[in-house]
Amino acid sequence: MANKRQKANIAAAIKQSGATPDVTTQGSMTQPNSAGVSIFVPNRGAVATPPPLNQPKKKVKLSNEQNIYMAKKKIGSFSISLVTIILILGLCFVILHPFLKLVPTVLSNPEDLGNPNIIWLPEEFSTMSFEMATYHVMKAGPMTIVSSISYALAIMAIQVFVSAMTGYTMARVKYKWVTPLLFVMVILSFLVPRQSLLVAQYVYFQHFDAFYIMRLWGAETNLIGNPWSLYMMAILGFGVNQSLMILIFSQFFKNIPKELEEAALIDGCGFYKTYFNIMVPNAIPAIVIVAILAFVWNYGDTYFTRYFDPDGQYLGTKLATVFANNDTQKRMVQDTATRLFGLSKASDLTFDAVKQAGVLIFLLPLLAVYLFAQRWLVENLESSGLVG
Amino acid sequence: MNLTYETKRKLLGFTFLIPYLLGFLMFFAVPLGQTIYYSFQKIDIPEAGGMSFTFLGLQNYINLFATEVSTVDSNTQILRVLLDENTNVLINMPLITLLSLFLALLANRQFKGRAVVRMIFFLPIILGLEVVTEMLTISTGSEMVQSSGLFAEGLVARLLIHYTAIPSQYLYPIIDFVENIFSVIARSGVQTLVFLAALQSISPSMYEVAKIEGATAYETFWKVTIPSIMHIVMFVVIYTIIDLFLTSQIAEEVYNFGFVVHGSKIGVASALSVVYIFNVLLMLGLALLLFRKVVSSNG
Numbered sequence: 001m002a003n004k005r006q007k008a009n010i011a012a013a014i015k016q017s018g019a020t021p022d023v024t025t026q027g028s029m030t031q032p033n034s035a036g037v038s039i040f041v042p043n044r045g046a047v048a049t050p051p052p053l054n055q056p057k058k059k060v061k062l063s064n065e066q067n068i069y070m071a072k073k074k075i076g077s078f079s080i081s082l083v084t085i086i087l088i089l090g091l092c093f094v095i096l097h098p099f100l101k102l103v104p105t106v107l108s109n110p111e112d113l114g115n116p117n118i119i120w121l122p123e124e125f126s127t128m129s130f131e132m133a134t135y136h137v138m139k140a141g142p143m144t145i146v147s148s149i150s151y152a153l154a155i156m157a158i159q160v161f162v163s164a165m166t167g168y169t170m171a172r173v174k175y176k177w178v179t180p181l182l183f184v185m186v187i188l189s190f191l192v193p194r195q196s197l198l199v200a201q202y203v204y205f206q207h208f209d210a211f212y213i214m215r216l217w218g219a220e221t222n223l224i225g226n227p228w229s230l231y232m233m234a235i236l237g238f239g240v241n242q243s244l245m246i247l248i249f250s251q252f253f254k255n256i257p258k259e260l261e262e263a264a265l266i267d268g269c270g271f272y273k274t275y276f277n278i279m280v281p282n283a284i285p286a287i288v289i290v291a292i293l294a295f296v297w298n299y300g301d302t303y304f305t306r307y308f309d310p311d312g313q314y315l316g317t318k319l320a321t322v323f324a325n326n327d328t329q330k331r332m333v334q335d336t337a338t339r340l341f342g343l344s345k346a347s348d349l350t351f352d353a354v355k356q357a358g359v360l361i362f363l364l365p366l367l368a369v370y371l372f373a374q375r376w377l378v379e380n381l382e383s384s385g386l387v388g
Numbered sequence: 389m390n391l392t393y394e395t396k397r398k399l400l401g402f403t404f405l406i407p408y409l410l411g412f413l414m415f416f417a418v419p420l421g422q423t424i425y426y427s428f429q430k431i432d433i434p435e436a437g438g439m440s441f442t443f444l445g446l447q448n449y450i451n452l453f454a455t456e457v458s459t460v461d462s463n464t465q466i467l468r469v470l471l472d473e474n475t476n477v478l479i480n481m482p483l484i485t486l487l488s489l490f491l492a493l494l495a496n497r498q499f500k501g502r503a504v505v506r507m508i509f510f511l512p513i514i515l516g517l518e519v520v521t522e523m524l525t526i527s528t529g530s531e532m533v534q535s536s537g538l539f540a541e542g543l544v545a546r547l548l549i550h551y552t553a554i555p556s557q558y559l560y561p562i563i564d565f566v567e568n569i570f571s572v573i574a575r576s577g578v579q580t581l582v583f584l585a586a587l588q589s590i591s592p593s594m595y596e597v598a599k600i601e602g603a604t605a606y607e608t609f610w611k612v613t614i615p616s617i618m619h620i621v622m623f624v625v626i627y628t629i630i631d632l633f634l635t636s637q638i639a640e641e642v643y644n645f646g647f648v649v650h651g652s653k654i655g656v657a658s659a660l661s662v663v664y665i666f667n668v669l670l671m672l673g674l675a676l677l678l679f680r681k682v683v684s685s686n687g
Contacts, residue, residue, distance in 0.1 A: 092505060094573060095508055095515070097570065165407075173397055191668065193630065193639065195661070198643060198646060199423065199426065199661070200426065201415060201419045237412070296513055307643075320522065355523055359519075375503075378506055
């Protein structure tokens with residue numbers, strides 16, 4: 001709808017300015033059609049001038065040459081769109097293929113696995129794989145899913161809040177040498193791979209003593225296995241990929257016009273009020289993008305959770321540890337399959353089926369969030385500051 | 389209080405920075421310093437708890453390159469692992485960058501059902517999570533190996549192998565790539581998102597101008613689209629390199645040396661970490677350098 005209106009505006013603008021269309025429109029406009037724009041190129045030999053864009057088409061008798069040109073153009077654009085459609089369908093298939101492949105494995109009776117006749121549909125429906133996966137991954141029942149989701153949501157909220165504040169100051173408050181230094185710091189902490197600091201961070205949490213302050217009233221504490229270590233990292237700006245989020249926010253706030261702040265100042269807003277009442281509502285696109293990414297990354301994170309809170313009920317971590325690709329885990333899963341679920345034989349294929357059922361359980365909340373959120377993702381993409 | 393507006397602003401703004409600065413000290417600067425310190429020490433963990441240090445000098449680094457073997461496969465040396473991972477990054481980085489650009493260009497076109505296609509194209513953001521890619525692979529045990537050979541056993545591949553004159557040393561890597569295209573796509577979710585954002589932020593008037601000047605689609609792409617997203621390509625390249633290193637085997641080795649192989653290997657793990665950091669920075673520097681060259685040679 002908006003597109004139509006804007007098109008009309010452009011057409012009007014072109015009409016007014018005549019031969020030199022000097023279109024200066026603000027904000028979002030029609031989608032640029034990048035790869036294969038079908039362009040009307042007037043036949044350079046012929047004298048015919050292109051008809052004005054917005055006038056109703058009159059029947060103009062075309063010369064033979066022009067007819068051939070038009071036919072060629074039609075065939076060209078048709079073949080381009082055909083190739084595009086095939087490519088798009090192919091790529092969609094490639095992306096979805098692992099999922100489609102899961103269906104027969106996960107839904108069929110574990111004893112049927114390896115049957116070469118089964119390609120797309122299971123012969124005999126069974127939810128055995130899911131039951132086994134639930135047994136392994138969700139020791140606390142459905143609460144495991146709830147607690148991993150709420151963990152991801154909590155960390156997401158913290159990360160968005162902290163990153164936005166840091167990004168705002170980095171972008172809008174001019175310190176003489178602190179600002180460039182801050183950018184160097186953020187980029188550096190993004191560049192240095194987190195695994196390389198793992199050992200030191202682990203030891204640090206094991207003997208946690210914030211700047212030797214805690215020694216004043218008692219000894220140091222062991223924060224390994226305590227979810228507070230994870231929350232603390234997010235609060236202090238070092239959660240999963242948080243440097244990247246700070247960079248996104250600072251890019252976004254850089255592009256917000258200065259007049260907005262000046263107007264707020266004149267209306268009597270202080271620094272905090274300007275930020276929370278003016279800047280945050282304006283930053284919704286960036287917040288949406290960062291929030292979605294943060295949720296996905298934290299829900300899927302097995303790194304921090306595995307090392308700093310090994311006993312916590314996080315679905316991703318459980319999956320990664322239970323279904324680690326080594327012989328002990330395989331034997332364990334196969335053992336329970338025969339012992340508790342009464343399978344006559346259990347092979348690697350059983351292990352795979354249970355593993356993939358586990359992945360599906362893990363992915364379901366994520367896919368639900370994704371389906372719900374992807375509309376915003378695309379809508380806010382343009383103004384999200386992702387592209388600086 | 390007689391502070392000017394600017395000073396007041398700076399002071400209040402600083403309160404926003406406090407968490408990050410604290411975090412930088414606690415979770416970055418101190419651990420980095422400690423990692424470097426550990427890498428020069430032999431670290432023992434006595435029964436009583438705590439750690440005891442003995443200064444070793446460069447011995448950890450020498451051991452790392454001379455004698456240490458991979459924790460996953462005791463037949464490969466760490467040096468070998470480093471080299472393999474670097475080649476891996478060098479091969480995959482351009483592939484991922486190009487593929488995500490391609491996906492974004494497709495998703496940016498006007499066609500029916502674009503919303504659905506975009507949704508599918510962004511799915512790799514989820515599918516690229518390390519857990520998911522790890523879990524979706526089929527474990528190849530001793531028993532039946534369920535081949536994922538969708539392409540390698542297909543008609544096209546057989547035609548290529550038997551009826552064309554392409555030498556097999558070139559053909560097989562290509563077939564391999566097509567076969568494993570999912571693993572490349574799975575790493576390109578965020579990049580596609582970033583590229584699509586960049587493509588949408590190109591001002592449509594640029595395309596109008598190109599149209600009126602009589603540029604073909606090809607010319608428009610190279611003269612308008614590519615220059616407008618060049619700075620984003622740089623970002624994507626950096627992101628891809630870091631992402632690839634994060635999921636590489638080196639990262640796993642660091643963890644295994646530090647925790648699984650219990651006891652005195654913490655020094656080696658730290659040395660490996662330091663090497664790893666330099667490796668990543670070197671690779672990024674290389675990519676930047678190459679990129680500068682490409683950009684400047686294009687004018």
